[in-house]
Amino acid sequence: MAYNPSSRTTILPLPLYLVVAALLWVSSCTSKDTAQVAPVDEYNPTPVTIKSGVRGIADPVIPADNPTTKEGIELGRFLFYDPKLSADGTISCASCHKLDKGMADDQVKSIGIRGQRTLRNSMAIVNLAWVNRFFWDGRSRTLEEQSLHPIQDPLEMANTLPQMVATLQAEAMYPPLFYKAFGTRTITSDLVAKALAQFERSIVSFNSRYDRYLNGLDSALTNTEIEGLALFATHPDPFSGRNGIRGANCGDCHSVGLFQGRTNGFQGFLNNGVQPQISDLGLMNVTQDANDMGKMRVVSLRNIALTAPYMHDGSIPTLEAVMDHYNSPDLFSRPKVDFLITEAVNQRFGTSLGLTAAEKAKVVAFMRALTDTSFVNNPAFKNPLGSR
Amino acid sequence: MKKYILLAALGLGIWGCTSKKEETPAPAPTSGIVLRIATKVAGADALLNRTNIITPTQDTVQLRALAFFISNVELQDATGATVWRETDSYHLAQYTADSAFVNLRLKNVPNNLSFNRIKFGIGVDSVANGSFSYVGKGDLTLGNGMDWDWATGWKFVLIEGIRRGPSGRGSVIYHLGFNRKYRSRTIELANPVVTAGRITANFTLNLDGIFSAPNLIPVGRINDEMGNSTTADSLADNFSSPQTLSWQGFTSNR
Numbered sequence: 001m002a003y004n005p006s007s008r009t010t011i012l013p014l015p016l017y018l019v020v021a022a023l024l025w026v027s028s029c030t031s032k033d034t035a036q037v038a039p040v041d042e043y044n045p046t047p048v049t050i051k052s053g054v055r056g057i058a059d060p061v062i063p064a065d066n067p068t069t070k071e072g073i074e075l076g077r078f079l080f081y082d083p084k085l086s087a088d089g090t091i092s093c094a095s096c097h098k099l100d101k102g103m104a105d106d107q108v109k110s111i112g113i114r115g116q117r118t119l120r121n122s123m124a125i126v127n128l129a130w131v132n133r134f135f136w137d138g139r140s141r142t143l144e145e146q147s148l149h150p151i152q153d154p155l156e157m158a159n160t161l162p163q164m165v166a167t168l169q170a171e172a173m174y175p176p177l178f179y180k181a182f183g184t185r186t187i188t189s190d191l192v193a194k195a196l197a198q199f200e201r202s203i204v205s206f207n208s209r210y211d212r213y214l215n216g217l218d219s220a221l222t223n224t225e226i227e228g229l230a231l232f233a234t235h236p237d238p239f240s241g242r243n244g245i246r247g248a249n250c251g252d253c254h255s256v257g258l259f260q261g262r263t264n265g266f267q268g269f270l271n272n273g274v275q276p277q278i279s280d281l282g283l284m285n286v287t288q289d290a291n292d293m294g295k296m297r298v299v300s301l302r303n304i305a306l307t308a309p310y311m312h313d314g315s316i317p318t319l320e321a322v323m324d325h326y327n328s329p330d331l332f333s334r335p336k337v338d339f340l341i342t343e344a345v346n347q348r349f350g351t352s353l354g355l356t357a358a359e360k361a362k363v364v365a366f367m368r369a370l371t372d373t374s375f376v377n378n379p380a381f382k383n384p385l386g387s388r
Numbered sequence: 389m390k391k392y393i394l395l396a397a398l399g400l401g402i403w404g405c406t407s408k409k410e411e412t413p414a415p416a417p418t419s420g421i422v423l424r425i426a427t428k429v430a431g432a433d434a435l436l437n438r439t440n441i442i443t444p445t446q447d448t449v450q451l452r453a454l455a456f457f458i459s460n461v462e463l464q465d466a467t468g469a470t471v472w473r474e475t476d477s478y479h480l481a482q483y484t485a486d487s488a489f490v491n492l493r494l495k496n497v498p499n500n501l502s503f504n505r506i507k508f509g510i511g512v513d514s515v516a517n518g519s520f521s522y523v524g525k526g527d528l529t530l531g532n533g534m535d536w537d538w539a540t541g542w543k544f545v546l547i548e549g550i551r552r553g554p555s556g557r558g559s560v561i562y563h564l565g566f567n568r569k570y571r572s573r574t575i576e577l578a579n580p581v582v583t584a585g586r587i588t589a590n591f592t593l594n595l596d597g598i599f600s601a602p603n604l605i606p607v608g609r610i611n612d613e614m615g616n617s618t619t620a621d622s623l624a625d626n627f628s629s630p631q632t633l634s635w636q637g638f639t640s641n642r
Contacts, residue, residue, distance in 0.1 A: 056523035056530040130531065214520075230539045235563060237615030245615055252563075257530020264533070265485045267453050291437075339559030340548070343612045 043183035045069035050129045052206045054214055057257055060129035060201070066144060066194045068201055071181040074384070076199025078177060079192060081383040084167050086113055086157035093150065093196070096122040099381050102303030102371075103203060108314035112156040119155065120280070121314035124307045126375075127300055129201040132263040136296045136312045137282045143197035148189060161189040168192070205302050205375035210366075214257075221369055228366030231359055232256070236346040248326075248355055248363045249344035253298045259370065261298025269295040273337035274311045274325065282312070294336050303375065305368045319367055323360040327353045419497045419583035420641075423458065423508075425481055425591045425633075426489040433488035434595050443599040447553030447607045449560055451595065455482040455534060456545040456627070457512050457527070460572075461494055463503035466580070471503050478512065478526030480534065491588075501583045504576070510628045511544030511570040518567070544569050545627055547598065555608020562598075564624050566616040571628035575635045590636035597632030598623070 048068045050060055062068055079085060083092040096110040096118070097103045104124040109117045120136050128134070128143055140146035150156040151164055168174045168187050175185035182191050210229070212220035221229070233256050234247030253261060253270055261268025269283045271294040283295035296312045310316040316325055325331065329352045332342045346354040355363075375381075427434040429441050441449040457480055462473040479492040516522035518541060523530065534543040545564040551557065581587070599605045603622035613620045626632055 054530075056528070058529040058531075216520075233535055234540055235614040237617075240615030240617060251535050255531050255533045256535040260531070262453075262533040263531075264453075264455075264482055267533070339550070339561060343559055343561050 043179060045071045045181060048073060048202065050201050050204060052127075052130075052204065054206045054211050054257075056214070057130075057206070062129070062201065063142065063144070066197060068198050069181065071177075072195050072198035073202045074199075075177045075181040076195035076197070076202075077381075077384050078173075079168075079196055080199050081385050084171065085151055085159060085164055085192075087159040087163070088113060090114075091157050094383065096150075096156075097125050099378075100306070100376055102126060102205075102306035102376065103381075104307040106308065108309055110156075112153070113158045116155045118153075120312050121309065123297075123299060124303060125200055126203055126205045126302055127258065127260075128203065130258055130263065131260070133266065133268070133297065137285050138266060138269055138297055139286050143200050144190075144193045147193045147196035147200065164192065165189055203381055205372040207374045208302065208372040209369045211372075213369075222365070224362055225366045225369045228362035228364070228369075231355075231363050232366055236344055236353075238346055238348045238350065244346070244348070246346050246359070247344070248323075248359065249341070249353065250301075250326075250363065252340045252344070253338075254301050258300060259302055260300040266292070266295075268298050270298055270338040270340065271295045271336045272311075272326075273331045273334040273341060274313065274315060276334055278335055280312065295338075301367055302370050303372055305371045306376065319364045320360070323355070323364060327355050327360060419499045419501070420586035421494040421497050421583065422586070422588045423461075423479070423492040423494065423591065424489055424588050425458075425492070425593050427454070427483060427593050427595055428488075429595050435488055436483055436485045438485075439595075441596050441599070443553075443596070443607050444604055445554060445599075445606050445608060447551050447555050449549050449551045449599070449607060451547065451549035451560075453483075453533075453546060453548040454595075455480060455532075455543075456510060457481070457534070457542065458492055459509040459512055459516075459526075461506070461508045463497075463501060463583075464505040464507055464574075465502070466504040468505065471501050472497060476525040477508075478516065478522075478528045480527035480532060482532070497583050499584055502580045503583070504580050506575040506577070506589060507572065509570055509572050510633070511564070511624070512542045513570055514567040517541040517565075517570075541565055541567070545624070551607055551611065553608070555606070555611075558608075558611055560607060561612050561614065562620075562623050563614045564620055564627070565614075566620075568616060569620060569624040571624055573628055573630075573633065581638060586641040588639045588641060590639060592634045592636055594632050594634060597629060598626055601626055601629050601631035 046069055048070050050062060050068055080093045083089050083095070085092060091113050096105050098105050102124045103126050105122045107122065109120060110122040112118050123136065134140040134143060134146040135149070140149065148161065151159050152161065165187050174187060178187050178191060179185045181195060184191070209220045231246065231248040233251040234245060235249050235252055236245055236247035238244035255262060261270065266283060266287065269292065271282070275294055278294040281293055283292040284290065305319065308317060308319070310322050316322050326341070331337060332351055344353055345351070429439050436451050436454060439450065441451070443449060457478060459478045461477045462470050465471050474494055481490045481492060483490060512528070516525070516528065522528055528542065534546060543563045543565045545562065547560065547562040549560045551560050594601070599607055603626050605619070605623060605626065610619050613623055
């Protein structure tokens with residue numbers, strides 16, 4: 001090989017031109033592929049698509065400024081389970097969101113830092129990619145925004161963001177994980193929020209017996225559960241036909257499929273009458289609108305059998321008691337209870353929902369069929385820190 | 389000479405990579421048609437949770453939720469023959485509290501189609517309404533508040549709000565479903581329209597018409613319709629009537 005500095009062109013013996021030509025042809029065609037094969041410690045995140053896998057459930061909208069990646073989810077999982085995010089290193093996100101409890105806990109109100117009780121029941125953080133407002137009162141628009149609240153809440157983790165960042169920055173394992181996820185070893189609260197949000201979005205549960213039934217396996221549900229589903233989805237109409245249409249009216253609020261409230265503005269926030277006197281204003285704290293007094297987010301009923309006790313205040317211990325609440329003779333007279341509840345009766349001129357004991361039992365049976373056992377055993381959601 | 393050979397080699401490399409793209413057939417040109425449905429009361433923009441509707445019975449109604457399906461959109465010529473029909477044509481018009489219109493985008497309308505009529509349904513046709521195989525087509529998605537179930541089908545039209553007035557205070561809930569509530573509309577155009585670029589088909593949804601056009605709905609007495617009653621038929625007629633869902637003409641965005 002010779003080098004001709006005047007022309008600054010590499011000169012090769014003639015036969016080699018054919019080889020070069022062939023190599024150029026191949027390499028220029030495959031350059032995009034080879035660029036993605038990077039050394040292990042390089043920033044090269046792998047995109048991950050969040051899907052339900054269930055026909056009829058649309059793909060969620062992922063924020064463009066925080067695309068979900070394998071590395072982001074993995075970092076988020078470490079952070080989610082790490083008590084170092086709290087002020088005294090005792091409380092992690094997972095302290096109140098336990099996988100075997102459907103990502104909720106079994107407390108009426110959760111226990112935060114230094115044994116303090118939080119103000120509301122722990123929400124089951126499942127299928128949040130399909131949610132448009134977060135917390136019981138809807139105060140966060142995004143998961144990224146939501147994820148930093150508990151860290152700073154004095155009753156929960158009681159940390160400051162600068163202190164949290166400093167703690168994580170000093171941990172040997174975190175800067176490389178942030179580099180893999182975001183291309184920087186400099187940790188910021190914004191990146192912590194993004195990683196936590198990615199992990200939370202990845203927590204997907206769509207493999208209950210109901211889902212298998214939905215996907216065509218008729219035997220996945222028993223006849224009792226199918227009858228419970230029909231009651232669940234039906235708004236009663238006692239004036240329709242000779243015998244009327246009977247229904248438990250659950251689906252008016254817990255929309256079938258996702259089994260949660262509507263995701264159109266604040267339409268998925270309703271007052272279900274659980275407070276005889278409204279002491280927790282809920283959504284009204286966010287909107288300052290008196291019409292929103294006592295409204296709380298209509299949560300998903302997926303894995304509901306695992307997440308007792310129920311309601312924003314944890315005041316109802318069992319699913320059977322939940323049905324009794326909605327069937328209660330005095331529910332309609334409670335303050336600000338939503339008209340989707342008060343307009344649903346099974347008897348002409350009735351003043352309560354009026355389900356029979358057998359009907360309530362069928363609805364409960366159906367709700368138990370929303371438990372996804374593969375979800376609670378999924379290693380992708382388990383603690384990656386072991387016994388640390 | 390060798391320089392030229394090297395350039396030729398480079399050229400070969402570039403050609404080798406671009407040839408595949410050249411083999412891909414260019415997509416057929418398509419036009420964009422948007423159905424824009426603006427909510428009005430007495431001619432003014434109407435918003436959820438804000439705008440009052442005065443009914444013929446002098447009740448005041450304020451809606452908090454409004455959603456409905458537009459389906460089976462097709463373009464026809466002057467004889468009524470179909471010149472284009474949208475596949476999986478199920479669009480959910482779902483209003484938010486901060487917007488007095490929704491835009492529904494028709495998919496893959498070919499360019500240079502001449503048409504004289506637009507035909508569509510309000511609701512979900514009986515075939516799709518009764519079959520799980522249609523779940524997931526278009527906007528027939530689960531979890532959007534218009535639930536599909538084997539027994540009940542889809543909610544075609546969802547109207548919820550509060551009322552006050554001579555009939556007292558209370559709620560308004562109309563969830564119109566069941567096959568009998570499906571309604572069809574055909575818009576006759578004054579002159580033929582040719583698809584090209586992006587055009588908007590403008591409709592106004594006059595919310596006061598829900599209670600009066602053409603059937604009087606005494607909202608104090610009939611404030612809750614979920615079933616398959618004749619009153620629900622009247623509501624479906626009102627919702628789809630030319631007075632309530634009125635045609636405003638095309639605008640071009642070219």
